[in-house]
Every structure is written in C-alpha cells, then in structure tokens.
Amino acid sequence: MPIITTDTLAIAYTDTGPRAGQPVLLIHGWPDDGSTWDAVLPMLHAAGLRTIVPTLRGFGETRFLAAETPRTGNSAVLAMDMIALMDALGIERFMIAGHDWGSNTAEALAVGWPDRVARLAMLATPPRLGGMPTPPFAQAQRQWYHWFMATARGAQSVRDDRKGFAHIHWENWSPRGWFDEATFQRVARSFDTPDWVDVTLHSYRARWDEAEPDPRSQWLEDKVKATETLALPAIYIQGAVDGVNPPSASKAVPSKFVGPFAFVELSGVGHFPQRENPRAVARHLIQLFTGTPADLSDTVDRSLLMSKTKPFLAGAAAIAVIAAAAIGVAQARPRGASALTQVAQFDHQATGVAVTADGRRFVNFPRWTDDAPISVAEVMKDGSLKAYPDAKWNSWRNANSNEMPVGDYFVCVQSIVPDGHGNLWVLDPGAPGNEKILEGAPKLVKIDLATNRVTKVIKVPLDVALQGTYLNDIRFSPDGRTGYITDSGTRGAIIVIDLETGKGFRALDGHGSTQIDKSVTVMTDGKPLVRPDNRQPAFAADGIAISNDGKTLYYQALTGKTLYAIDTALLRDGVSETDRAAGVKTVAQTHVADGLWMSKAGVLYISSPTDNGITRLVGDHVExxxxxxxxxxPDTFSEGADGRIYVTASHIQDTSWFKPGAPASLRTELFSFVPGAAKGK
Incomplete structure (x- = not known):
C-alpha cells in the first residue's frame, strides 16, 4: 500500500479507478478499516470515478512520525489529516463519502474547506453540526461503550482485549450473521498497532468533553459547533436496523442540510451499509456523485435486501447496471428548473450571448485559438448565423492586421450585452489570442437594434486598458449612462465608462477583490487544468452582475472562490480608492466561476466550469x-423576455491551450433553461 508523508503522519492509502475521473475520498469508520469500501469500489470505477481510500491515524499501516505527537482522534484532527493527504496528492476539489468516524470527519471537511468539498455522503453516523447534546437515555444505553471508555477501568479493558471489544460491536450493531469470522479477523489486524487504543480512547472522550481535542484542530472543532447547516449536495445513508444509530437517532439529520439532500434508508441493513449491501450503497453514491443534485430525493431502498445480497461481492452484471444508471442520471432534469435545451451549435468558440427584449439572439466569437471568420452574429430562427451589424465590421482577419485600422473592425470580441434602451453593446478587448493589446483596438461599440447600425464607438485609452488588460464583460446602470467592465488580465480592476462622454477610469485597481486567488486550483474533468508548461488559468475579475435597481455591483475573479459586491455610488468619478476599498463586501464563498447573471426575478446565477454546472446565490451561500x-x-448568460436563461458552453478546457493537438476551431453550443424558484425566495 502506498504511503504519503505529512507533517505528522505517514498515511497509507489507495488511489484507484480512472485517473481522469472525478476524485472521491472514501473514509472508513471504527472499528473498521479501508477494506470496508472494497465491494463498492469496482462500481464507482465503472461509473468513471477515481477513488482515494486512506487508512486513518492509529489504524493499519498509517503511523505517527514522532513519539511526542499526541495520539489524538477527534474528528477535526482526522479531517486535517485528510486535507493534508489530498494536498499531497495535488487534488484541490473532491467529493466525500464517510462511514461512522469517517462520516463526522467528512462533515468537518465540508465545514472547514467548503470550497474544496463538492458533494458529501454520510453513512450511519449523524452530523454534529451545532454541537452534540447529551443523548436521551435510550440512545445513551446504545452508546454504553462511550461511557465505558471514559473510565480508567474501561480504558484498561480495551487495552487488554482490543479485538474482543471491537468484535462485540460488529455483533451488536447489525443483524445476526451479517459477517463471517475470517473477515473480522482480517480487519482486526488493523487494530494491532501501537496507537489504536490511544486514538480510540481520545476520540470518544473528546466528543463528550472528557478530553481536550488536538490543539491544532480546536479552530475546526469550534467551527463545526458554530455551524448549524450545510448547503452542498448531500445524502445520509441510514441502516433500517442499525443497532447503535437507529433511524430514531437520525430524525434531525434532514434539518442540517439546506441544499439538495436525500435521506436514504436501507431495509435490512445495520451499521455497516457498505459491507452489508454494497450494491445499494454504490448505486446511491453514484447518483450523488455523477447525477443532478436537484434530483436527490428521500428513499426507502428495498430493492437489495441483505438476504439477497452477499456482503463483499459485486458481480459484473451489477456493475454494468449501476454504471448505466449513472449515465442515465447524469443528464437528469433538475428539480425547480427545466432541463437544459440546446439552442444552437457553432463551428467556432463562442463566449458571449445576448438576447433582446423582442427575442433576437446574438453570439460572439473571440479570436483566441483560431481566426474566426465572424466576430458578432445574429442567430437566425433556422440556426444560421448572420454577421452583425454587417459584414464589414466582421471582416477583420489576423493575417491582414497590418492593413486594417483596428478601430473600425471587431478584432477580438469577448462580450455582447443589451443595455435595455434599444442598443447592443459590443465589448472588444483588442487582444487576439488573449495576448498583447493592439494599440487603439480596445473599444465599446454601440449598435442601434432598430436600425442595425453602429451609432457610437468608445475607444478605451491605454491608461485605462493597460497592456495586459483583458476587457472581459460589461453591465450597465439602469439609466444607460454608465458601463462597468471587468478587467480579467494581469492586474484586475473594475473599469468604469461614462457612456455619454466616453471617458473612463480604473476602480479597485489591484485591490484584492479583483485579483486572482493564488490558493485556487482550477479543476475540470477531475484534475487541475494546466497548460503544457503547467500554467493554470489565471483570470482576475471576470464575472459581473448588477442589481436590478442598479445600486449594487457583483463581481468575482474566475481564478477565485469569493463573490464580492460594492455599492455603485462608490464607483463614481472622484471617490477615493480608500473609500472604495472600505466599501467592498464579501457576499459568499463560491467556486471557480466565469459568468454571473442577475435575473429579472432578482436571483444571481453563477456558472461553475468545474462541474459543468450552474449555481445561484441564496442568502450568503450558493446552491x-x-x-x-x-x-x-458554462461561460456567459443572458435572459429572454419570458425569463428563459441562455448560457454558452465555450469549452475552454478543450482548447489547444490545454490540450496540445486539439483543433484550432472548437465546436461550441448555446443552451437555455427555465429557472425555478430559489430556496428561501
């Protein structure tokens, strides 16, 4: 078994399944070891998932590096072990399934590192969010071993016969005859370590304040106690005949999750679902990890009773059935929103989309990896493209750049946005290939939608569009007099343009909220997105949205995980940068995001390239x-008069930037969906 060394441990683990698959961290419980997932793994692999199975501190081949390190076992310190493992493996964002101890370790990971944990499955042990109250007498009786280990005599008994102590729990926690003795003896070898008893005793004593948690983890223990709910997609798997945590002990679990959630009860199953009924567990994990979160729903699973399924066996037929089911749910219709509908497909890379009040649809094609034959197009009813506003504005070609005045043509259009006053504005950063700005090329072009004629060109001067600037997206004040542009280039900023005078200035120039977050790794297809020279995408302030009353501007760096906002009053000319910086508000911790859109209904939508998804802001979190x-x-949004939201799929991860040998021209798509009501609205 491979070993990874952290600052305190040598952690034994396995890393199996498709290397390009979405990573899943599977954490075992007590008294058990990593083999608890053995029968589940083949089915997860068949569904395209990569699995990392660590051995917890005190168990098996995992060892402490120093004698003076406290032999602690509270959930928060276990979570810190897990994050150190994932750091060492270079895995930034992942999904988790945890059983028993692993369940609360997974919960602590979701609390402590919400930007890294994408989805969560907890098995057999309820969350401790908000703290652990003293249990009622019936549950305290089931947890007798907690109190037994809190005494000196009880602790000595565990030291004297650790296997006997573990064995009685295997017998009591699940239906009679569920395991064979040879299996238990194999697992019990993981308890024959110098530290298993000490880690075990500390784990149970610390949860009832009979021992202090590991000092390094106190911050996380406090954060779990202070956190009442989680919003990420999650399931809780409950054995219907669990002898230690029966369904009656899990009644409050659904109230701890405010995002997509399913409570899954497995008939005939006790405390070790993944060992007793691996097929059912794998099926529900695959639905969570590969399906649409909004499709999660409470389930009583009677399809695979333990009497019909031998533990530890997963036949090839079951793998095929479950993998096929996973493929089926991957495109399932989300609850509260219509299914994604393809509107059009293009032979070149599209980024921006604009839908006007009368239903006209426009797209744009930046010159990133190919010299697109058209920059701005109207998508006609038959799906064909018509150069807009005319062929002349779209006639720029990189090969003829020395012969064509950059101010009179679309050079590298990044965004197109209607202003609500009968005009379509074209944002041209003037930097083909997202590289050097061509002098005089950065501009805003105003087109009258009634006459289809250019009525104004605002050139963005070099003291505003600095070399290294990339004009990314734009939003307008309700009165149509001011434009707010994100600069996603080497020095992020919000560029403010007076649309009447054409004058502009840089705001929040170099401020932390407009810069990349160097702690973020952009992930796609389950792995870091990097160029051949290992550079990852580094885009500063990118997505932008404005409240319907025009008073609040929202923005986020693409290479980031925080959504910010500022009052537009602070973006007026003459306000000091000190006052602007003081007025920046942190709205929510999010994820890597490209486009933002404030709907007519007042809901902020956020694109999520990491998981080919879309989220929305609800209060101080996203769902x-x-x-x-x-x-x-998913790149850029627009909205039709009927409330249908349009979004482009720009396939950035498929470009030759990140896939050497990929064709210069990419096939991309325009999709739409009808949003449902956001929770809490």
Whole structure:
C-alpha cells in the first residue's frame, strides 16, 4: 500500500479507478478499516470515478512520525489529516463519502474547506453540526461503550482485549450473521498497532468533553459547533436496523442540510451499509456523485435486501447496471428548473450571448485559438448565423492586421450585452489570442437594434486598458449612462465608462477583490487544468452582475472562490480608492466561476466550469441549479423576455491551450433553461 508523508503522519492509502475521473475520498469508520469500501469500489470505477481510500491515524499501516505527537482522534484532527493527504496528492476539489468516524470527519471537511468539498455522503453516523447534546437515555444505553471508555477501568479493558471489544460491536450493531469470522479477523489486524487504543480512547472522550481535542484542530472543532447547516449536495445513508444509530437517532439529520439532500434508508441493513449491501450503497453514491443534485430525493431502498445480497461481492452484471444508471442520471432534469435545451451549435468558440427584449439572439466569437471568420452574429430562427451589424465590421482577419485600422473592425470580441434602451453593446478587448493589446483596438461599440447600425464607438485609452488588460464583460446602470467592465488580465480592476462622454477610469485597481486567488486550483474533468508548461488559468475579475435597481455591483475573479459586491455610488468619478476599498463586501464563498447573471426575478446565477454546472446565490451561500456534461465550461448568460436563461458552453478546457493537438476551431453550443424558484425566495 502506498504511503504519503505529512507533517505528522505517514498515511497509507489507495488511489484507484480512472485517473481522469472525478476524485472521491472514501473514509472508513471504527472499528473498521479501508477494506470496508472494497465491494463498492469496482462500481464507482465503472461509473468513471477515481477513488482515494486512506487508512486513518492509529489504524493499519498509517503511523505517527514522532513519539511526542499526541495520539489524538477527534474528528477535526482526522479531517486535517485528510486535507493534508489530498494536498499531497495535488487534488484541490473532491467529493466525500464517510462511514461512522469517517462520516463526522467528512462533515468537518465540508465545514472547514467548503470550497474544496463538492458533494458529501454520510453513512450511519449523524452530523454534529451545532454541537452534540447529551443523548436521551435510550440512545445513551446504545452508546454504553462511550461511557465505558471514559473510565480508567474501561480504558484498561480495551487495552487488554482490543479485538474482543471491537468484535462485540460488529455483533451488536447489525443483524445476526451479517459477517463471517475470517473477515473480522482480517480487519482486526488493523487494530494491532501501537496507537489504536490511544486514538480510540481520545476520540470518544473528546466528543463528550472528557478530553481536550488536538490543539491544532480546536479552530475546526469550534467551527463545526458554530455551524448549524450545510448547503452542498448531500445524502445520509441510514441502516433500517442499525443497532447503535437507529433511524430514531437520525430524525434531525434532514434539518442540517439546506441544499439538495436525500435521506436514504436501507431495509435490512445495520451499521455497516457498505459491507452489508454494497450494491445499494454504490448505486446511491453514484447518483450523488455523477447525477443532478436537484434530483436527490428521500428513499426507502428495498430493492437489495441483505438476504439477497452477499456482503463483499459485486458481480459484473451489477456493475454494468449501476454504471448505466449513472449515465442515465447524469443528464437528469433538475428539480425547480427545466432541463437544459440546446439552442444552437457553432463551428467556432463562442463566449458571449445576448438576447433582446423582442427575442433576437446574438453570439460572439473571440479570436483566441483560431481566426474566426465572424466576430458578432445574429442567430437566425433556422440556426444560421448572420454577421452583425454587417459584414464589414466582421471582416477583420489576423493575417491582414497590418492593413486594417483596428478601430473600425471587431478584432477580438469577448462580450455582447443589451443595455435595455434599444442598443447592443459590443465589448472588444483588442487582444487576439488573449495576448498583447493592439494599440487603439480596445473599444465599446454601440449598435442601434432598430436600425442595425453602429451609432457610437468608445475607444478605451491605454491608461485605462493597460497592456495586459483583458476587457472581459460589461453591465450597465439602469439609466444607460454608465458601463462597468471587468478587467480579467494581469492586474484586475473594475473599469468604469461614462457612456455619454466616453471617458473612463480604473476602480479597485489591484485591490484584492479583483485579483486572482493564488490558493485556487482550477479543476475540470477531475484534475487541475494546466497548460503544457503547467500554467493554470489565471483570470482576475471576470464575472459581473448588477442589481436590478442598479445600486449594487457583483463581481468575482474566475481564478477565485469569493463573490464580492460594492455599492455603485462608490464607483463614481472622484471617490477615493480608500473609500472604495472600505466599501467592498464579501457576499459568499463560491467556486471557480466565469459568468454571473442577475435575473429579472432578482436571483444571481453563477456558472461553475468545474462541474459543468450552474449555481445561484441564496442568502450568503450558493446552491446548485443544474449540472449537465454537455455544458463544458458554462461561460456567459443572458435572459429572454419570458425569463428563459441562455448560457454558452465555450469549452475552454478543450482548447489547444490545454490540450496540445486539439483543433484550432472548437465546436461550441448555446443552451437555455427555465429557472425555478430559489430556496428561501
């Protein structure tokens, strides 16, 4: 078994399944070891998932590096062990399934590192969010071993016969005859370590304040106690005949999850679901990890009773059935929103989309990896493209750049946005290939939608569009007089343009909220997105949205995980940068995001390239709206008069930037969906 060394441990683990698959961390419980997942793994692998199975501190081949390190076992310190393992493996974002101790370790990971944990499955042990009250007498009786280990005599008894102590729990916690003795003896070898008893005693004593948690983890223990709910997609798997944590002990579990959630009860199953009924567990994990979060729903699973399924066996037929089911749910319709509908497909990379009040639809094609033959197009009813506003504005070609005045043509259009006053504005950063700005090329072009004629060109000067700037997206004040542009280039900023005078300035220039977050790794297809020279995408302030009353501007760096906002009053000319910086508000911790959109209903939508999805802001957190494997790099939004939301899939991860040998021209798509009501609205 491979070993990874952290600052305190040598952690034994396995890393199996498709290397390009979405990573899943599977954490075992007590008294058990990593083999608890053995019968589940083949089915997860068949569904395209990569699995990392560690051995917890005190168990098996995992060892402490120093004699002076406290032999602690509280959930928060176990979570810190797990994050150190994932750091060492270079895995930034992942999903988790945890059983027993692993359940609360997974919960602590979701609390402590919400930007890294994408989805969560807890098995057989309820969350401790908000703290652990003293249990009622009936549950305290089932947990007799907790109190037994809190005494000196009880602790000595565990030291004297650790296997006997573990064995009685295997017997009592699940139906009679569920395991064979040879299996238990194999697992019990993981308890024959110098530290198993000390880690065990500390784990149970610390949860009832009979021992202090590991000092390094106190911050996380406090955070779990202070956190009442989680919003990420999650399931809780409950054995119907669990002898230690029966369904009656889990009644409050659903109230701890405010995002997509399912309570799954497995008939005939006790405390070790993944060992007793691996097929059912694998099926529900695959639905969570590969399906649409909004499709999660409470289930009483009677399809695979223990009497019909031998533990530890997963036949090839079951793998095929479950993998096929996973493929089926991957494009399932999300609850509260219509299914994703493909509107059009293009032979070149599209980024921006604009839908006007009368239903006209426009897209744009930046010159990133190919010299697109058209920059701005109207999508006609038959799906064909018509150069807009005319062929002349779209006639720029990189090969003829020395012969064509950059101010009179679309050079590298990144975004197109209606202003609500009968005009379509074209944002041209003037930097083909997302590289050097061509002098005089950065501009805003105003087109009258009634006459289809250019009525104004605002050139963005070099003291505003600095070399290294990339004009990314734009939003307008309700009165149509001011434009707010994100600069996603080497020095992020919000660029403010007076649309009447054409004058502009940089705001929050270099401020932390407009810069990349160097702690973020952009992940797609379950792995870091990097160029051949190992550079990852580094895009500063990118997504932008404005409240319907025009008073609040929202923005986020693509290479980031925090959504910010500022009052637009602070973006007026003459306000000091000190006052602006003081007015920046942190709205929510999010995820890697490209496009933002404030709907007419006042809901902020956020694209999520990491999981081919879309989320929305609810209060101070985000919740999933939909995921769909066709939505490769959801980029830019627009909204029709009927409330239908449009989004481009720009396939950035499929470009030759990140896939050497990929064709210069990419096939991309325009999709739409009808949003449902956000929770809490």
């Amino acid at each position: 999933p709206v939909l995921t769909d494997p066709r939505l490769r790099w």
